[in-house]
Every structure is written in structure tokens, then in C-alpha cells.
Amino acid sequence: MTAIGVRAAHSPPGRTAPATAQLRLPDRLAIAGVAVLLGFFVFLPLCSIVYEALRAGWPAAAATFADPNARSAIALTGLTAAVTVAVNGAFGVLAGWTLTKYRFPGKALLLAIIDLPLTVSPVVAGLALLLCFGTNSPLGAWFAQHGWKIAFAPPGIILATIFVTFPYVARETIALMGETGRELEEAALGLGASLWQTFSRVTFPRARWAILNGLLLCNARALGEFGAVSVISGNIRGLTDTVPLHIDILYNEDNLVGAFTLAGALALLVIVLTLVRSLIEARHQSNTNRETRR
Amino acid sequence: MIPGRGLALGTTMMIVAAIVIVPLGALVLSLNGITPAGFFAAAFSGEALAAFRLSFGTAIVASAIDVLAGAAIAVVLVRYPSPAMRVLDALVDVPFALPPAVTGITLATLYGPHGWVGSWLAQHGIAIAYTPAGIVLALAFVGMPFVVRTVQPVIATLPREFAQAAASLGATPFTILRRITFPLVAPAFLTGFALALARTLGEYGSVIFIAGNMPGKTEIVPLIIVTRLEQYDFSGAAAVALISLMVSFVMLLAINALQRRMLDARSAA
Numbered sequence: 001m002t003a004i005g006v007r008a009a010h011s012p013p014g015r016t017a018p019a020t021a022q023l024r025l026p027d028r029l030a031i032a033g034v035a036v037l038l039g040f041f042v043f044l045p046l047c048s049i050v051y052e053a054l055r056a057g058w059p060a061a062a063a064t065f066a067d068p069n070a071r072s073a074i075a076l077t078g079l080t081a082a083v084t085v086a087v088n089g090a091f092g093v094l095a096g097w098t099l100t101k102y103r104f105p106g107k108a109l110l111l112a113i114i115d116l117p118l119t120v121s122p123v124v125a126g127l128a129l130l131l132c133f134g135t136n137s138p139l140g141a142w143f144a145q146h147g148w149k150i151a152f153a154p155p156g157i158i159l160a161t162i163f164v165t166f167p168y169v170a171r172e173t174i175a176l177m178g179e180t181g182r183e184l185e186e187a188a189l190g191l192g193a194s195l196w197q198t199f200s201r202v203t204f205p206r207a208r209w210a211i212l213n214g215l216l217l218c219n220a221r222a223l224g225e226f227g228a229v230s231v232i233s234g235n236i237r238g239l240t241d242t243v244p245l246h247i248d249i250l251y252n253e254d255n256l257v258g259a260f261t262l263a264g265a266l267a268l269l270v271i272v273l274t275l276v277r278s279l280i281e282a283r284h285q286s287n288t289n290r291e292t293r294r
Numbered sequence: 295m296i297p298g299r300g301l302a303l304g305t306t307m308m309i310v311a312a313i314v315i316v317p318l319g320a321l322v323l324s325l326n327g328i329t330p331a332g333f334f335a336a337a338f339s340g341e342a343l344a345a346f347r348l349s350f351g352t353a354i355v356a357s358a359i360d361v362l363a364g365a366a367i368a369v370v371l372v373r374y375p376s377p378a379m380r381v382l383d384a385l386v387d388v389p390f391a392l393p394p395a396v397t398g399i400t401l402a403t404l405y406g407p408h409g410w411v412g413s414w415l416a417q418h419g420i421a422i423a424y425t426p427a428g429i430v431l432a433l434a435f436v437g438m439p440f441v442v443r444t445v446q447p448v449i450a451t452l453p454r455e456f457a458q459a460a461a462s463l464g465a466t467p468f469t470i471l472r473r474i475t476f477p478l479v480a481p482a483f484l485t486g487f488a489l490a491l492a493r494t495l496g497e498y499g500s501v502i503f504i505a506g507n508m509p510g511k512t513e514i515v516p517l518i519i520v521t522r523l524e525q526y527d528f529s530g531a532a533a534v535a536l537i538s539l540m541v542s543f544v545m546l547l548a549i550n551a552l553q554r555r556m557l558d559a560r561s562a563a
Contacts, residue, residue, distance in 0.1 A: 027374065034370040037363060038385045041435060045400045046388065048410060052403060091309050098302040112546060113310055116318075119542040119549075121496025122394075123516035124535045125317070127523065131532060132320035139320070159313075166313055185296050195298050224393020226499035227516065231523065244395040244499070251399045251503070260403075263396040274391035275384060 049267055052260035064250075064261040072239070073246035073262075076154060077223060080242060084161045084222040089215050092169025096207065097199065099170075100177040101185060111174070117166045125163050126231025129156060152234035157242060160228035165221045169214030176210035177203065209284040216277040220270040318539065324532045336533035341509055342518055346537075349495060349515040352426055356433035357441075357490040361483055363434075364441030371442070372450045390439040394499025401432050402503035424506030429514065432501045437490030444486035448479055448560065481556040488552055492545040496538065 023031075053061050064070055095114060099107060117125065133140040133150035143150055150156045180203075188198040226244040233240040241249070243266055250259035325333060336342070371383055389397065405412040406423040415422060422428045456474045465473070498516040506512040513521070515538055522531035 023374070030366070030370050031374055031379075034367050035382060038367065038382050041438075042385045042388050044410070045397075045404055045435075048404045049396070049400050052400075091306075091313075094302065094309070095306050098306040101296050102299040102303065104299065104303055108550075110307070110310065112550065113314055115546055115550075116314060116543065119492040119496070119546045120318075121498065121516045121519075121535075121538050121542065123498050123519050124321070124496065124538050124542075127519055127531055127535050128317040128321040130523075131324040131528065132317040136528075137320060137324075139316075159317075163313055163317065182296065189296060195296070198296075220391055224396065226393060226395040226398075230499075231520065244393050247395050247399060256403070259399055263393075263399060266393055267391075267396050270391045270393060271388060274387050278384070278387065 046267070049260055049264045052256055053264045056257045060257050061261040064258040067258075069241060070246055070258075070262065073241040073243050076157065076241065077243040079154070080158050080161050080229075081219055081222040083158050084165055085215055085219050087162050088165055088169050088218050089211065091166070092173050092214055092218075093204075093207075093211060095170040096173025096177045096211075097203065099174050101182055101203075114170050115167050117163055122164055122225065122227025123231055126160055126228035129160050129163065129228070129232050133159070151232055152240060154240060156232040157229050157240060160232045161222050161225045164225050164228050165218045168218040168221065169211060172210040172214035172217075173207055176207050180206055209280055213277055213280055213284070216273050216280075220273040220277075223270055224266060321532055321535060321539065325529060325536060328529050328533075332529070333533050336527075336530040337537050341513070342515075342534055344510045345513050345515045345518045345534075348426065348429070348511075348513065352429040352433055352514070353491055353494040353497075356430045356494050357437050357487050359430070359434045360437045360441045360490045361487050364438060364445055364486060365483070367438075368442050368446040368449050371446060386439050386442050389435050394436075394497070395503075397432065397435060397500035398503035401428075401435065401500070405431065405504065423504050424508075424512065426512060428504040428506070429501055429512065432504050433494040433497060436497055436500050437494045440489040440493060441483075441486035444489060445479065445482045448482035448556070451560070452478060478559065481552065481559045485549065485552040485556050488545065488549045492542065492549060495545070496542060 065074075099111065130151050131137060133143065133156060135141060135144055135151065140151060148155065150159065184202050184206075185198050188202045189195070193201070224244055225242075226248070229242055230245055230248070233242070233245060243262055247259050247262050247266070250256075250262065328336070367382075367386060371379060371386075392400075402423055403409050405415070405428060407413060407416055407421075409423075412423055422431060452475070456478075457470050460470050460474055461467075496516060498514075498520075501514055502517055505514060505517070507517055509518075509521075515534065519531045519534050519538070522528075522534070
């Protein structure tokens with residue numbers, strides 16, 4: 001079932017308008033108005049990405065990927081996204097379990113701190129990491145002594161991306177694990193299951209779609225992160241250049257074909273991730289509906 | 295009682311501290327060396343004040359536009375479900391999914407003097423790119439999904455009984471809208487507005503390409519931080535960043551309070 005089908009199923013009878021054939025003029029005007037609005041503001045920009053990328057033909061667009069700097073940017077973005085998804089996925093599952101299965105003081109504050117990266121400007125996040133791990137800071141100096149360069153190097157880029165996408169998996173798991181309550185885990189433990197068995201056989205299977213959802217969102221944001229990464233990276237070509245940073249460089253060099261080719265490829269990837277995510281969300285919602293109806 | 299609380303809580307707090315608290319703490323501590331007078335001079339210089347005014351002004355206008363457009367989009371998506379409507383529903387997520395830099399270069403080109411829309415507007419003497427209007431446009435694009443996705447489920451589950459009861463008691467459609475529908479949906483709109491505002495206040499990548507970045511005119515707050523950083527004015531950058539961080543924290547608390555009110559209103563209905 002699709003997202004809309006689910007929402008329609010939620011709503012009381014009489015909420016939705018009759019089938020398309022019976023729509024009256026005001027209904028048709030409202031639909032047309034919204035279609036024009038979304039078409040102009042969202043679909044037209046998408047079309048213009050494709051147009052700008054291909055305006056000099058396929059070979060010119062394809063040449064973008066032959067450039068070694070573009071290739072190293074793609075490799076670094078892939079590495080960054082992989083590490084970010086692994087770290088934030090593991091943290092998200094742990095945070096979901098901790099914040100929903102236990103009682104402790106200060107829970108609201110901990111939740112607020114986990115959510116904080118959602119509202120902090122990416123530039124502020126990048127600056128904070130730069131001040132924390134730059135060579136002038138005590139921590140950065142300590143890492144430098146031990147041969148670790150963090151600011152202006154891939155570790156800084158990865159840390160910045162982890163910071164910016166930190167809450168996405170955790171929010172999904174906290175919402176879902178909170179919904180299911182503690183009774184099932186308490187019953188499993190009461191029947192003699194170990195803590196790990198309880199988590200892996202009771203909690204995790206029920207949360208896996210929420211976790212996957214969060215991972216997809218986290219991955220999509222990680223692939224595109226710009227502001228925080230741009231501050232911490234120092235923009236060193238072929239070394240600390242991610243795909244979004246490389247798009248910025250090509251655009252400022254007036255290499256519009258190159259910039260929009262990379263932009264189009266990145267946009268296609270994250271849009272597919274988002275579509276998969278909303279399909280999963282719709283399926284998962286209809287599953288929980290069925291369960292609650294039982 | 296589920297065992298393992300100490301271990302789980304300890305590990306969670308250690309990760310939160312390492313990823314979020316230590317870097318933000320470093321930002322605050324970096325201001326240790328400067329005097330209060332120096333801090334205020336840096337955080338509220340003429341250029342910084344202009345940037346704060348511009349960032350707040352454009353973010354508020356853009357979020358307000360998002361509330362109006364988002365209301366129309368959400369109502370249509372909820373009221374007329376059909377296979378074709380799925381395309382529109384998917385389009386709503388696009389601005390959220392698109393990487394900021396991709397949004398930035400695309401809008402700057404499309405609305406720039408040589409773009410499809412920009413060249414047409416230029417013939418009529420209207421400039422959007424490199425003006426505050428361009429900033430509002432980019433921010434409204436980025437904030438739109440937040441309003442639609444917050445308002446949509448509330449409209450879809452709006453109870454009809456109250457409106458029907460009011461109508462049977464002789465209330466006019468306007469009275470029903472004002473006294474019944476509006477109070478039920480207002481918390482969701484307010485939450486959507488706050489979410490869009492929080493996101494757009496700190497937005498960087500999608501704005502800088504279309505903004506033009508002229509100091510005092512089209513220079514947003516995140517950009518002034520980057521500019522000072524490029525001039526190695528670390529404490530100046532950190533001073534502005536600290537104010538921005540405090541604003542985000544206040545926004546977060548406001549959003550949490552609003553979301554709690556929205557859920558209360560829904561469960562009450």
C-alpha cells in the first residue's frame with residue numbers, strides 16, 4: 001500500500017472526496033493549483049538539473065566522471081557515508097533501547113541533546129569541530145602528536161557528517177521502541193531469556209523497519225552534507241574533497257556541465273533512497289495497523 | 295525491571311558526549327580568552343546585526359510562505375487520494391532529500407539572469423537571484439516539506455463529529471472553520487512553522503549560491519561565520535556561532551513544547 005492509501009485508510013468515512021470522475025469544479029481547481037505549485041517550485045528545478053548536465057551532450061557529461069579529482073571525491077563521500085551510517089546506526093539502536101526501556105532522571109534533557117544537531121546550523125557544527133580538533137586546540141594537538149590529523153583531513157569530514165546526521169536513526173528507534181512499551185521485554189526476561197536474547201529476538205525484529213528507515217535517511221543526508229564539511233575540510237582537492245564540495249568547486253569554475261552532472265547523479269541517488277524510505281514507511285505503517293486491529 | 299541500565303545509559307551518554315557535547319563545548323570554551331566587551335563587539339557588530347536581521351527576516355517570511363503553501367498542499371493530498379496524487383506526494387519530499395549544494399546551484403541557475411525563470415523575470419524588471427528575495431525563495435523551498443509532513447496527518451485524522459454537530463446546531467461554515475477546525479489544526483501549523491524556521495535559520499548550502507553574499511545586504515548569519523573564519527578571525531566567528539547555537543537551542547525547546555501540545559490536542563480530540 002502507498003503512503004496515501006494508508007492515510008486514506010486512517011481517515012474516517014466521508015473525509016475524502018469522491019472518485020476523480022465526480023469531482024466538482026472547485027475540487028479540480030484546488031488539485032490543479034497544487035499541481036502547478038509543486039510542478040513549478042519542485043519539478044522544474046529537477047528538470048533544469050538534467051538540462052544543465054546534458055546541454056553539451058552525453059560525452060561531456062560522462063567526462064566529469066573521468067576526472068581523478070571527481071573520482072577521489074566520490075570515493076571520500078562513499079567512505080564518509082559508510083562510516084557515518086555504521087556509527088549512527090549503532091548509536092541509534094543503543095539510544096532507542098536505552099531511552100525507551102529504562103527509567104532514569106534527565107531523560108528529557110538527553111533527548112534534547114540528541115536532537116540538537118537537527119537545529120544547529122551546519123556551519124556552526126563545522127566551526128565547533130574545527131575549534132575542538134584544530135591544531136591550535138589541546139585535543140587537536142594531542143591527536144597530532146600521535147600522528148592523527150583530524151581537521152582539514154578525512155577524519156574531520158567524517159566527524160562533521162556524523163554530527164549533522166546524529167539524530168536520524170535514534171529518532172526513529174526511540175519513536176518505535178517507545179510505542180511497543182516494556183511489557184514484551186519484561187515477559188521475555190521473566191521467562192528466562194538473557195538480556196541479549198530479549199533484545200535480538202523481541203526488540204530488534206519489531207524495530208528493524210524503523211532502523212532501516214533511519215539508516216536510509218541518515219545515508220541520504222550524509223551523502224549530501226555541505227556546510228559542516230566545507231568548514232572542516234579546508235577544501236584540499238583530491239584529498240579532502242567530497243562530492244558536494246566538488247560540485248561547489250566546479251560551479252565556481254563555471255564548469256556548469258560538470259557541476260550539474262555530479263549534482264544530477266547525487267540527486268538521483270538520494271531521491272531513490274527517499275522513495276525507498278517512503279515505501280518502507282507505508283508498508284510498515286500498514287503492518288502496525290494490522291497488528292493493532294487484531 | 296530490565297537489567298543493564300548502567301551499561302546502556304553509560305555507553306549512550308559517552309557517545310553523546312563525544313559527538314555532540316565535546317565539540318559544542320569547545321566552541322564555548324574557545325571564547326574563554328575574550329572579554330565580554332570584545333564578545334559583544336564581535337557578535338553584534340554592524341555587519342553581524344545586519345546578518346541576524348536578514349537571516350531572521352528571510353527565515354520568518356519563508357516559513358510563513360511555507361505555512362500557506364503547505365496548508366494547500368496538505369489539504370489537497372489528504373482530500374483527493376488517487377494514484378496520480380502519489381507523484382505530487384513524492385515531490386513534497388524532494389526538497390528535503392536534495393543535498394543543499396545541489397539545491398543551491400540549481401536555484402541560482404534557474405532564477406539567475408540567464409536561467410529559464412530568471413531571464414523571463416529580468417525582462418519584466420524583476421531580480422530574484424542575488425537579492426533577499428532569492429534567499430527567501432531558497433529557504434521556502436527547503437522548509438516546505440517540514441510544514442506539509444507535520445500538518446498532513448493532523449488534517450487526515452481530523453474528527454468530523456464536532457463540525458457536523460456544529461452544523462446541525464446552525465453554525466455557518468465560517469464559524470465552524472474559526473471555532474472548530476482552526477483550533478484543532480493550529481498546533482500542527484505552529485509546529486510546522488517552528489520546524490521550518492529552525493531549519494531555515496541555519497541553512498547554508500542551499501542559500502549561498504543564490505544570495506550574492508554582499509556584506510550588510512545579502513550576507514546571512516552562517517556566511518558571516520565562514521567569512522570571519524577565512525580571515526582567521528576565530529573568536530569573531532565563534533562569537534556569532536555561539537549566538538546562533540543559543541537560538542537553535544531555544545528553537546529546539548520551543549519545538550518540543552509545541553509537539554507535546556500538538557499530541558495532547560490530538561489525543562484530546
